[in-house]
Amino acid sequence: MSSQFSLLKTRRFGPFFGTQFLGAFNDNLFKNALVVLLTFQAAQWTTLKPELLANLAAGIFILPFFLFSATAGQLADKFDKAMLARQVKLLEIGITVLVGIGFWLHSLTVLLACLFLLGVHSTLFGPVKYAILPQHLHEDELVGGNALIEAGTFVAILVGTLMGGLLAGMEGGAVWITAGCLLVAVAGYVVCRGVPPAPAPEPQLRMNPNPFTETWRNIGFARENRTVFLSILGISWFWLYGALLLAQFPAYAKNVLGGNETSVTLLLATFTLGIGIGSLLCERLSAKQVEIGLVPFGSIGLTIFGLDLAFASPASVPAAPLALMPLLQAPGTLHVLFDLFALGLFGGFFIVPLYALVQLRSSPGHRARIIAANNIMNALFMVVGAGAAAGLLSTGLSIPALFGVAALCNAAVAFYIYGLVPEFLLRFIVWLLVHTVYRLEKKDVERIPDEGAALLICNHVSFVDALVITAACHRPIRFVTDYRLFRVPILSFVLRSGRAIPIAPAKEDPVLMEQAFDAVAAALAEGELVCIFPEGGITFDGELLPFRPGITRILERNPVPVVPLALRGLWGSIFSRQGGKALSQPWKARPFRKIAIAAGDPVAPQAAEPQALRDEVLQLRGAWR
Secondary structure, three states: OHHHHHHHOOOOOOHHHHHHHHHHHHHHHHHHHHHHHHOOOHHHOOOOOOOHHHHHHHHHHHHHHHHHHHHHHHHHOOOOOOHHHHHHHHHHHHHHHHHHHHHOOOOOOHHHHHHHHHHHHHHHHHHHHHHHHHHHHHHHHHHHHHHHHHHHHHHHHHHHHHHHHHHOOOOOHHHHHHHHHHHHHHHHHHHOOOOOOOOEEEEEEEOOHHHHHHHHHHHHHOOOOOOHHHHHHHHHHHHHHHHHHHHHHHHHHHHHEEEHHHHHHHHHHHHHHHHHHHHHHHHHHOOOOOOOOHHHHHHHHHHHHHHHHHOOOOOOOOOOOOOOOHHHHOOOOHHHHHHHHHHHHHHHHHHHHHHHHHHHHHHOOOHHHHHHHHHHHHHHHHHHHHHHHHHHOOOOOHHOOOOOOHHHHHHHHHHHHHHHHHHHHHHHHHHHHOOOOOOEEEEEHHOOOOOOOEEEOOOOOOOOOHHHHHHHHHOEHHHHHHHHHHHHHOOOHHHOOOHHHHOOOOOOHHHHHHHHHHHHHHHHOOOOOOEEEEOOOOOOOOOOOOOOOHHHHHHHHHOOOOEEEEEEEEOOOEEOOOHHOOOOHHHHHHHHOEEEEEEEOOEEEHHOOOOHHHHHHHHHHOOOO
């Protein structure tokens, strides 16, 4: 994880991370300080009940996300994002000055207005936060950058919440709250001045002042790419699930665990620690690329440990509130804390790749507005989740049972999204393969183009060659494979999910062969990557077979660059044909077998002769020892 932490030392990320951290810290410092102040001193401010005030404050803070996210997205696409960030930080300083005036006037209306304005501040900063990362970070840094942002945000929320409660409980709390918010706001502006320029992708954009029509338009931009839109739905679901959990912590700590005020902090800190570690582990588990195979892994953990939390919750409450140490010694508490940590951990696996995927696959000209659409959907889901939770609890459902219902709903949402976009499950299977059965080493795979059509050719040594190549490349690949492999269980699902192209020899099925060449031509015309195994079958002895002339026929219709690939280490493994058949003696399979893939320099189509390409693959395979 050292590489992602090294980003904090760079000017292109460090100042921005500090700006985001301090902004999230300040929002939660003031919000929680105000809630604590109104909870314990409600009679001095209003006749409203503290419970109503807490929910009113939450609603006021989230309202600007509905009203101004569309405008914020337009601003972030039209103007330099670093300049916008500095303007937002100046707004934050003005808001904190207004906070002091509100306390001086003893006006709840002014303070709630300040909370609304802080919501506006966060709304304006949201599209800048995620749209600026692809401009300042390399593609192999996106996962690490998003991991740091997510981990830092949750830590800022935790520390800000704790600090807000601490300042509100001090003598002369209003002065301390104002001073603390102003100090953090000024520090945020100073740090923000170090953020390097991030030029606008659409400086000629005409602003649409109507938030409703612009919101619908932004959602339309997101829907242009199905994977992006469903990733936004996944992100929004996570915020619904997470917000639902966090909202129950005070009542859960008091009425289920039997703890005192400090127990709420314990639950929040445990969950936050899990989120932070899970987010930071994403870079290592994904080998610095956007690995959406981690998303199903995360959703599995969110379901399992959500259900376990429901069943692990104590059935009886202690007669008197427990302090921190007695609570930790109480039966079941450590089990609950483990579940909360695991929920945070797998939540990090779930959310970080989704954010990175949205950034990577969004059109640069619309990226900030797509992020704005994401923020609107996040807010909508959280409001719906809060309403659903309140409704279920009002019917007499217990908090542990609510956790169980949420976990089951998480499983249903996961099945729905993965059913619509099988790429997530495909990448999950691939990720499992190269982290259990094999240990994949990559060399020069960056030679595979990041965009545009290309024909990949590779030696064929096992039944899982396509999966290994998929694991090495972040772009989707259309594989041309023997039609008989579509009859193999599991492999058939993988091939169909990856939109593989079945092919048969001309003497067996000439119609299918012609359909395969037509499908390859159509895929290349659409700018996709297509991979073929020009030997025409899996080797029986580990040696490279002669290349068939299909390469020439493909390039005659679509003259695209050809990237030679070479696989090593798979021959002799459980999925190869050593001994004359596949899967022979599976009990002798050795886990974590080291395998390797290397890519050669792209070859121009006019120079891509089958024999020359075979020699290139041989050289790649033999040169890497």
